[in-house]
Amino acid sequence: MMKKNSILAFAFTVLCAIVHAQTVTISFTGRDTANRHLQLDRVEVKNLAEGWQETLFWPDTVLTMHVGTGISDAGTQASHALQLSASSANPFHGTTTANLVVKEPGEVTTEITDISGRTVASLRETALQPGTHQLRVTLSATGVYFLTARTHGASVSLKLVNSGKSSQNAIEHTGYNQTFATDKGSIYNTFHLGDPMEYTGYATFNGATVESSHIVQNQSASESLTLQFAAALGMNDAQPCPGSPTIIDQDGNVYNTVQIGNQCWMKESLRVTHYSDGTAIPMGNSTSLTLPYRYCPDNDTANVATYGYLYNWPAVMHGAPCSSDNPSGVQGVCPKGWHVPSNAEYGQLISYAGTQSVYQCDNNSFFTAKAFAAQTGWRSYYDQCSPGCNPSTNDAAGFSAKAAGHYSNLGTTNHYFYAFSDMAAFWTTTDGGCNDRIYMRHIYHYGKHWQEAIQDKHCGLSVRCVRN
Numbered sequence: 001m002m003k004k005n006s007i008l009a010f011a012f013t014v015l016c017a018i019v020h021a022q023t024v025t026i027s028f029t030g031r032d033t034a035n036r037h038l039q040l041d042r043v044e045v046k047n048l049a050e051g052w053q054e055t056l057f058w059p060d061t062v063l064t065m066h067v068g069t070g071i072s073d074a075g076t077q078a079s080h081a082l083q084l085s086a087s088s089a090n091p092f093h094g095t096t097t098a099n100l101v102v103k104e105p106g107e108v109t110t111e112i113t114d115i116s117g118r119t120v121a122s123l124r125e126t127a128l129q130p131g132t133h134q135l136r137v138t139l140s141a142t143g144v145y146f147l148t149a150r151t152h153g154a155s156v157s158l159k160l161v162n163s164g165k166s167s168q169n170a171i172e173h174t175g176y177n178q179t180f181a182t183d184k185g186s187i188y189n190t191f192h193l194g195d196p197m198e199y200t201g202y203a204t205f206n207g208a209t210v211e212s213s214h215i216v217q218n219q220s221a222s223e224s225l226t227l228q229f230a231a232a233l234g235m236n237d238a239q240p241c242p243g244s245p246t247i248i249d250q251d252g253n254v255y256n257t258v259q260i261g262n263q264c265w266m267k268e269s270l271r272v273t274h275y276s277d278g279t280a281i282p283m284g285n286s287t288s289l290t291l292p293y294r295y296c297p298d299n300d301t302a303n304v305a306t307y308g309y310l311y312n313w314p315a316v317m318h319g320a321p322c323s324s325d326n327p328s329g330v331q332g333v334c335p336k337g338w339h340v341p342s343n344a345e346y347g348q349l350i351s352y353a354g355t356q357s358v359y360q361c362d363n364n365s366f367f368t369a370k371a372f373a374a375q376t377g378w379r380s381y382y383d384q385c386s387p388g389c390n391p392s393t394n395d396a397a398g399f400s401a402k403a404a405g406h407y408s409n410l411g412t413t414n415h416y417f418y419a420f421s422d423m424a425a426f427w428t429t430t431d432g433g434c435n436d437r438i439y440m441r442h443i444y445h446y447g448k449h450w451q452e453a454i455q456d457k458h459c460g461l462s463v464r465c466v467r468n
Contacts, residue, residue: 022067024191025159025222027091029061030201030212032229038203039355040227048196048216052189062086062158065191065219082108084149084156087134091224093164093363094140097174100133100149108151110171112137112160115144123171134175138166144224147171159222164363193220201227237261237356238398244467249335250274257467258398261352263345264467266338267400269308269426276336281315287409287458289436290314295460297404298420306377307404310460313427313438316340322431322438327468330429334465341466343430343439343452350441350450359396361385367448372399379403379421381446388445401426401443407460421445425461 030038043056045063056063062085083101102108111122120139128151137147137160145160197219201212212227236242241257241264248254249272256267273294274280284293292315297303311333317340320330328342353372354365361367362385373387373394381388387403405420419425425442432439432454440455455461 022193023157023222024065024067024193024219025157026063026065026199026219027061027159027161027224028056028063028199028201029091029224029226030203030229031226037355037357038229040201040203041209042202043227044200044202046198047189047191048198049192050190050195054189060085064158065189067191067193082149082151082154082156084147084158086158086160091161091163094162094166095136095138095164096160096162098135098137098147098158100135102128102130102133102151104152105129106151108149110135110147110149112139112169112171113146113148120145121169121171123173125173129176129178131176131178133173134177136170136172136174138168138170138172140166140169159224161224194218199225199227201229203229237358238396241265241467247335247338250276250278258400260349260397260399263349263352265349265399266465267398269402269404269462269464270311270333271304271308272333272335273309275318275333276331279318281311281333284312284407284460285415287407287415288312288314289457292318293460295407295417297417299417303404303420307402308462310404310407311427311463312460313457316427316463317429320429323429324431327466328429332429333463337468338465339468340427340429340463343428343441345466346426346428346441346450353397361448364448368397369443369447369449370394371396372401372450373424373443374400374402377403377421379445383446383448385448386446387443402462403445404462408456409458425455426464427455427461 028040028043030040032038040061041058046053085099087099088097108125108128112120114120139145139162142162145162146157147160148155148157197217199215202209210229212229215225236259239259241259244257244264246254246256251272251274253271258265258267281292281294284295293312294309294315297307297310316333317330318332320332323330323342324344326342326344326348328339330340332340334340353359353368359368359371361370367385370385370387375391375394378388378391383389387394401424403421403424405418405423406425407417409415422445423442425440428439430439434454436457437454438457440453440461442451
């Protein structure tokens with residue numbers, strides 16, 4: 001009888017140890033009413049039974065809670081000796097990175113298992129030094145996985161949600177820092193399986209902070225949660241702007257518009273010959289840093305209807321000073337109710353595009369050039385993420401940038417047009433920090449992303465306007 005009781009006591013002790021060593025991992029994602037991804041600025045976490053509250057700040061969107069009593073038990077000691085946290089997006093598309101914090105030198109084994117417990121990749125390091133080690137994880141199939149690290153009898157796990165495909169299953173050691181990274185998403189407050197938890201997300205929409213719907217539930221297992229926002233960021237993307245599907249300039253030209261994120265843009269480049277006050281913009285046959293001029297793309301009047309005019313910067317600004325504000329506040333050559341965008345406004349456009357998977361090429365947030373380039377008029381190029389490759393797949397954002405090229409001069413007599421069908425280049429209102437040079441934004445037929453540069457004021461570039 002005593003032997004039986006001893007066995008039962010031992011089994012109970014083992015069971016308690018297993019429970020105490022458990023972790024519950026929650027991955028958070030924000031979505032708007034159009035089911036588009038919304039970046040979470042922060043997530044507030046409340047344990048309604050224990051009375052504690054924690055906040056995760058972007059880019060920390062994965063919460064790890066250690067099951068236990070709050071006393072320094074074996075599970076907590078192990079997790080302090082060895083920590084594992086996501087250092088990039090989770091969920092991810094084929095490839096992600098993680099930070100592994102090691103407190104004592106020695107052998108460390110890491111492995112990836114799928115939801116059924118099958119090991120799909122592993123890495124054995126015989127002598128890792130104390131500090132933060134960077135791991136690169138690649139997975140060839142979508143699904144839920146667990147990344148686990150073990151050393152000195154301790155182990156920690158991180159839940160991974162893969163929504164893309166890489167060429168292989170692998171774990172790579174990519175870097176090391178002697179400092180100890182803070183495991184921001186790991187909570188060591190008292191938590192028991194089944195505790196009632198409350199989760200609330202916060203994101204920025206139209207320049208204001210908005211709150212998601214609250215999720216209140218008893219938490220007994222790891223899972224991925226979607227925090228739903230009432231805001232519909234991107235709901236009208238690539239569509240005519242609500243209330244302004246078209247606009248008319250001083251000459252009577254009609255332009256289509258396009259909504260992208262929170263901004264309403266002209267879908268076509270300007271081809272106006274007069275300012276809104278009726279002042280004419282001279283046709284140029286030379287360049288100037290002070291006199292306004294317009295030019296025909298590739299020096300051909302037949303191109304104006306499709307590509308608009310090229311304008312030098314004095315023509316764009318119509319006497320207004322530089323502006324780096326968002327919005328710029330500079331009407332310049334634009335119709336009433338519209339303005340010339342600053343460099344910051346283009347930055348807002350491009351940054352927003354990077355958050356929308358529909359505008360990304362190859363699941364890369366920087367590769368958005370194709371999404372803004374028109375479907376015709378680009379020189380051919382082989383890279384699948386460039387506007388020149390299969391142009392019929394361009395223009396997901398509806399911006400329809402056309403490769404009107406550029407006008408400039410060498411010296412005082414050698415004037416030339418170049419990059420027609422190679423480049424779409426647009427003026428901003430922002431001073432480039434050098435004498436007579438201004439920020440511009442442009443896309444090349446061979447480029448994968450928007451590029452930023454500074455350009456001489458005398459040059460001729462295209463112009464897009466943004467609604468006030």
